[in-house]
Amino acid sequence: MPEIFRAEHIEKNYGTFRALDDVTISVEEGSIYGLLGPNGAGKTTFIRIVTQITAPDRGEIFFMGRKLTPDDVLHFGYLPEERGLYRKMKVGEQAIYLARLKGLSRTDALKKLKYWFEKFEMQSWWNKKVEELSKGMQQKVQFIVTILHEPKLLIFDEPFSGFDPINQALLKDEILDLQKKGATIFFSTHNMASVEELCDHITLINRSKAILSGEINTIKQQYKANLFEISFRGNPEGLKSSLPSGCSLVSVEPLPAGHKALVQMNRPPSDNELLSALLPAVHIDSFREVLPSMNEIFIRVVENASANQF
Amino acid sequence: MNKILLILQREFITRVRKRSFIIMTLLGPVLFAAFMIVPIWLATQEDKEVKVIAVADSSHLFVNAIPPGDFITFVYPQSVSMDTLKNQLLRGMYYGILYIPHNIFASENVLLFTVKQPSLSTRMYISNTLKNMLQDAKLIKNNIPPDLIRSIRTSITVGTVRLTEEGKEKRSSSDVASIVGYAGGFLIYFFVFLFGAQVMRGVIEEKTNRIVEVIVSSVKPFQLMMGKILGIALTGLVQFILWVVISLFLYQAAQQMFFPQLSKTATQQALAQNVMEPGAGKNIVETPEKPMNVEENAEAVQMFEALKHVNYPLILGTFIFFFLGGYLLYAAMFAAIGSAVDNETDTQQFMLPITVPLIIAIFVMIKAMNDPDSSVAFWFSIIPFTSPVVMMTRIPFGVPAWQLILSMFLLVSTFIFMTWLAAKIYRTGILIYGKKVNWAELWKWIKYAG
Numbered sequence: 001m002p003e004i005f006r007a008e009h010i011e012k013n014y015g016t017f018r019a020l021d022d023v024t025i026s027v028e029e030g031s032i033y034g035l036l037g038p039n040g041a042g043k044t045t046f047i048r049i050v051t052q053i054t055a056p057d058r059g060e061i062f063f064m065g066r067k068l069t070p071d072d073v074l075h076f077g078y079l080p081e082e083r084g085l086y087r088k089m090k091v092g093e094q095a096i097y098l099a100r101l102k103g104l105s106r107t108d109a110l111k112k113l114k115y116w117f118e119k120f121e122m123q124s125w126w127n128k129k130v131e132e133l134s135k136g137m138q139q140k141v142q143f144i145v146t147i148l149h150e151p152k153l154l155i156f157d158e159p160f161s162g163f164d165p166i167n168q169a170l171l172k173d174e175i176l177d178l179q180k181k182g183a184t185i186f187f188s189t190h191n192m193a194s195v196e197e198l199c200d201h202i203t204l205i206n207r208s209k210a211i212l213s214g215e216i217n218t219i220k221q222q223y224k225a226n227l228f229e230i231s232f233r234g235n236p237e238g239l240k241s242s243l244p245s246g247c248s249l250v251s252v253e254p255l256p257a258g259h260k261a262l263v264q265m266n267r268p269p270s271d272n273e274l275l276s277a278l279l280p281a282v283h284i285d286s287f288r289e290v291l292p293s294m295n296e297i298f299i300r301v302v303e304n305a306s307a308n309q310f
Numbered sequence: 311m312n313k314i315l316l317i318l319q320r321e322f323i324t325r326v327r328k329r330s331f332i333i334m335t336l337l338g339p340v341l342f343a344a345f346m347i348v349p350i351w352l353a354t355q356e357d358k359e360v361k362v363i364a365v366a367d368s369s370h371l372f373v374n375a376i377p378p379g380d381f382i383t384f385v386y387p388q389s390v391s392m393d394t395l396k397n398q399l400l401r402g403m404y405y406g407i408l409y410i411p412h413n414i415f416a417s418e419n420v421l422l423f424t425v426k427q428p429s430l431s432t433r434m435y436i437s438n439t440l441k442n443m444l445q446d447a448k449l450i451k452n453n454i455p456p457d458l459i460r461s462i463r464t465s466i467t468v469g470t471v472r473l474t475e476e477g478k479e480k481r482s483s484s485d486v487a488s489i490v491g492y493a494g495g496f497l498i499y500f501f502v503f504l505f506g507a508q509v510m511r512g513v514i515e516e517k518t519n520r521i522v523e524v525i526v527s528s529v530k531p532f533q534l535m536m537g538k539i540l541g542i543a544l545t546g547l548v549q550f551i552l553w554v555v556i557s558l559f560l561y562q563a564a565q566q567m568f569f570p571q572l573s574k575t576a577t578q579q580a581l582a583q584n585v586m587e588p589g590a591g592k593n594i595v596e597t598p599e600k601p602m603n604v605e606e607n608a609e610a611v612q613m614f615e616a617l618k619h620v621n622y623p624l625i626l627g628t629f630i631f632f633f634l635g636g637y638l639l640y641a642a643m644f645a646a647i648g649s650a651v652d653n654e655t656d657t658q659q660f661m662l663p664i665t666v667p668l669i670i671a672i673f674v675m676i677k678a679m680n681d682p683d684s685s686v687a688f689w690f691s692i693i694p695f696t697s698p699v700v701m702m703t704r705i706p707f708g709v710p711a712w713q714l715i716l717s718m719f720l721l722v723s724t725f726i727f728m729t730w731l732a733a734k735i736y737r738t739g740i741l742i743y744g745k746k747v748n749w750a751e752l753w754k755w756i757k758y759a760g
Contacts, residue, residue, distance in 0.1 A: 015754050051527045053741070070530070078527035082743065084520030089324065097320055101313060101528040145524075 002065075004029040004153055004184045005050070010059035012045055019045040020056070021208040027153075027186055027201070032179055034195045035188040036294075037205035038302055043188040044081060046205065047157050050186075051078045063153075074103040077151035081158040083142055085130045092126035095145055102149040109148065116144045139167045147178065154178060156187035160194055172198065192295040204298065206305045212297075220291045223300070226265040227290040228274065233258035234282030242281035247274060258285060313529045317537025318544065321512070325545045335549055339556035343564055361405035361432060363422075364395055368412040371447060372440070379435050384408070399423060408436065414444070488679045490620055491703035494629050495675045498698045499668055502636050505546040506644040506664070510657065512538050513648030513740070522740045531737040536729070539641045543634060550633070620706065628705050628714070635721040636698030639728055640664055646732035649739030650747045659748075671699035682707040692717050694724035731756060 006026040012019045020042045027033045037043050048054045050061060052073055061068040063075075086094055092113070099109035117123050120140055130138060139162065147154065154175075160168050175185050175198060189195060195202060195216075202219070204212040212219065227250070232239060236252045236259055243249065243263065250262040265274060275287055292300075325331055361382045367373055376384045385404070387395065395407050406424035411417055420440060422428060446456040513535075516522040525534055647660040674696060678687035682704045691701040691709075697717045701709070738755040739747070 014758065048741070053523070053526050053531075054737075073528060076527065078524070080523035080527065082520045082523050084524070086324075086516075086521055087519055097316070098524065098528070100316055101525065142524075 001028040001030055003027060004064060005068075005186075006062045007046070007050060008060050008062070010046065010049060010056045010061075012042075012049060012054070012056050018208050020049070023059075023203075023205065023208075023210045025203050025210065025213070027184060029184050030179065030182060031200045032175065032185045032198045033187070034199035034202040035186065035205065036190075036192075036195065036202055036298060037188070039190075041205040042208045043205055044157055047078075047080075047155055047186075047188060051076060051155060074149070075152045077146045077149065077154045079142070079146045079154075079156045079159055081161065083162065085138060085142065087131040088129060090126070091128055091130060091133070091141055094130065095141065095148070098145045099148050104149050112148050112150075113144070116148065120144070136164050136167055139163050140170075143167075143171065143174070147174070150183075152183060154183055154185045154187075156185070158189055159187055160189060160191045192293065192298060195294045202294070204301060206302050211305050212301050216294070219297060220294075223292050223297045224289065225292065228263045228265065228271065228287065229290050230261045230263060230278070230287050231255060231258060231285040232261065232278075232282040233285065236261065238281040239278060242277055244273060244277045258283075262290070314533045314537045314540065317529065317534060318541040321538050321541025322544050322548075325508075325542065326548065331545070331549070335552050336556070338549075338553050339560050342553070342557050343560040362403075363406045363408050363436075364398070364404045365408045365410065366390075366392060366395060367410045369410050369414045371414065372410060372443065375443065376439055379439075382432060382435055396423065399425060406432075410440075415448070418444070486620060487682075487706035490625060490706040491682070492675070492679055494625065494702035494705070495699045496672075498629070498633050498636050498702055499672055499675075501546055501550070501633055502640045502668065502698070505542050505637055506640045508542050508545075509539055509641045510644040510648035511654065512542070513645050513736070514651065514654055514657075517649065517740055517743075518653065526740065531740060532733045535642075535645050535733055535736050539638065539645060542641070543637055546637065547630070547634070625705060629702060631718065632698040632702050632721070635718070635725060639694060639698075639721065639725040640668075642725070642729040642732035646735040646739070646752075649736040650742075650752060652743060656746075667695035668699070671696035674700050675703045678703045682709075688713070692720060694721045697721055734758070 003026050006024075008024050010020050010023045023042070023046060025033075025035075025046075035043050035046065045054070049056050050068075052068065052070060063069075063072050089097075095113050096106060096109045099113070100106060104112070117126065122137070122140060125133060125137065125141070130141070133141070159171055159175075163171055172194065179185060185198075199216055201215050202213070203210050214222075230239075239252075239261060240249050246266050248264050248266065250264050252259050252261045254260075263274065265271075271287075271289065275284070278284060359381065363382065363384050365372060365376065365384050365386050367386070373386050378384060392407075392409070395404075398404060399407055402425075406422050406428060409421040409423065411419065411421075414420065420436070422433065422436065445459075449456045449459060516525070516534075522534070529537075643664055647657055647664075650660065651657050671690065674686060674690040677684065678691070678700055681687060687700060687704060690696040691704050692713065694717075698721065701714070701717050705714075734756045735752055738758055745751075
């Protein structure tokens with residue numbers, strides 16, 4: 001897949017505070033890309049640089065293979081973490097206004113809004129003032145306004161933080177739908193469940209630096225602890241004694257039928273070797289390698305980075 | 311540019327559609343017209359009914375002697391007690407009882423009993439008439455013929471004629487210039503505060519609504535700021551023009567309604583007299599024997615002449631220029647302040663650079679009305695932060711072209727510089743929440759890269 005945008009060696013300082021330090025991120029077209037990191041790591045600053053709300057002190061951004069220009073924001077759909085609407089303005093009027101700021105004509109905006117308002121069954125809100133809508137309804141309006149101009153690149157800053165669970169689910173579905181239609185989605189989050197569910201690639205930022213970057217499955221392989229989870233029927237002692245050298249039993253717990261064991265493999269034999277050593281001793285119901293969750297990786301990497309700092 | 315226009319449009323339309331805008335636009339001229347019409351109307355109305363005043367004169371000096379006025383006559387009931395008179399007053403036989411004590415020479419005090427609150431003109435008439443009579447009586451007592459004194463009494467009217475550079479003579483009136491200058495300067499002061507504060511509130515509203523970041527992802531912060539400032543400027547301009555148009559219309563209508571008997575020019579003369587002079591309605595209750603009437607009328611006519619000679623296109627043109635220039639200069643500062651705070655109560659600490667120059671401008675304006683070519687008036691009409699108010703005050707008196715051009719040029723350059731500076735603060739400020747910001751912080755923002 002070709003890349004849709006690449007940020008190269010981005011640096012941003014606020015006075016003496018360095019908010020971003022030599023951050024390079026490349027996003028493939030059509031992917032869902034997660035930007036992770038603890039609070040204050042620099043995620044929002046990075047996003048504001050990509051959306052050209054602020055300028056970097058150093059570094060460059062490329063979009064569709066060329067340098068980013070001010071007009072490129074028309075191809076972006078940005079949902080900031082701090083979001084809202086004019087409370088006194090009517091929903092329809094406001095949606096048209098925001099769409100026109102994104103470069104749509106009034107007629108185009110009307111046509112597209114009609115489609116989305118029908119899809120979410122919210123035609124009756126058109127002439128209501130925003131302040132008359134519930135928070136959840138306002139979020140829907142906000143989301144529609146963000147994607148209305150069919151942007152190539154969608155940038156969401158903490159999209160799941162402000163939304164209620166129903167709209168979070170809706171948002172997830174829409175993100176996957178938009179990806180199917182060819183859009184690229186770049187979002188920052190603390191919500192690790194959504195990362196596991198949605199992202200193909202991530203970058204983890206900590207203390208202004210990108211400390212981990214890549215495809216999720218590759219990262220998981222990289223951080224796996226060579227743990228295997230085995231459900232079996234038979235004697236746990238028998239299992240323990242038949243483990244090949246270099247493998248140790250971490251824990252055994254009883255299941256309704258049989259037991260579940262966690263085995264740590266310290267030398268690199270193949271998992272087949274382990275499996276064939278165990279097969280004569282016990283009856284194996286399931287055998288799988290335990291991959292670390294993104295949450296575990298996140299905490300481990302951030303803690304390691306902090307430990308190295310001091 | 312196109313986006314600034316879109317933002318300008320929204321700012322303008324949402325403001326113009328507001329009920330408060332419509333009410334203010336309609337009510338402003340009504341109040342203004344009422345302010346102009348009511349005193350004249352009252353002055354012409356109140357004395358139409360003839361007031362009969364019973365004189366109870368213990369000094370016996372004024373019996374059958376007080377001259378009646380246009381709408382006031384005096385009767386002198388003999389050998390009636392005060393109590394009877396009061397009863398008659400209560401029954402409505404008289405408008406009032408004028409009690410003159412026997413020691414009037416010493417006390418110089420009389421009492422007027424009335425049921426209704428007596429009008430100012432009634433009191434003025436009695437006071438003026440008795441004063442003249444008492445003065446005459448005193449003169450006679452000292453063997454000085456009153457006629458002699460009257461012929462000595464002098465009043466000088468200074469008619470002013472300005473020679474223009476082309477050598478033409480121009481009737482002018484410094485009173486008229488003062489009033490036009492004051493009105494212009496004060497309106498600018500008022501508009502800058504009124505509409506500047508609207509810019510600030512608009513910025514704070516966008517910040518608290520949290521819509522600002524959504525918008526600056528589509529447009530540059532500078533475009534958002536300029537769109538808002540220009541949109542509100544247009545609102546202000548439209549409101550001002552509507553005020554002028556509606557005021558003129560109301561003025562004409564009121565004139566037809568309240569003074570149909572007066573020919574147009576006569577009304578205008580009366581207006582020139584009554585509105586322009588302090589103590590409106592004075593002429594109507596002038597004592598008949600006072601010989602100054604002609605001169606006063608001459609002065610009024612002269613003033614009316616001067617009003618006709620005011621260079622309205624110049625005044626209106628420069629007013630709109632200085633109104634826009636002054637507004638734009640301060641609006642940028644208001645926008646920067648709005649961006650730096652989370653709510654309106656936090657704005658106080660930053661308001662000083664706005665309020666101080668404007669208040670100084672008002673003080674200088676009052677000085678400039680008396681002495682428009684003093685060095686203070688000159689300098690403050692050149693310095694951009696005070697020039698809109700002070701220059702507006704000086705213009706009706708006549709200002710050399712080079713001063714006007716210099717002042718305008720400096721105003722425009724300062725406005726551009728301030729907008730550039732304010733945009734830097736604004737750009738950072740709108741994205742910062744929950745932080746107590748001080749001057750040092752603002753200075754840091756100015757230095758951040760775009």
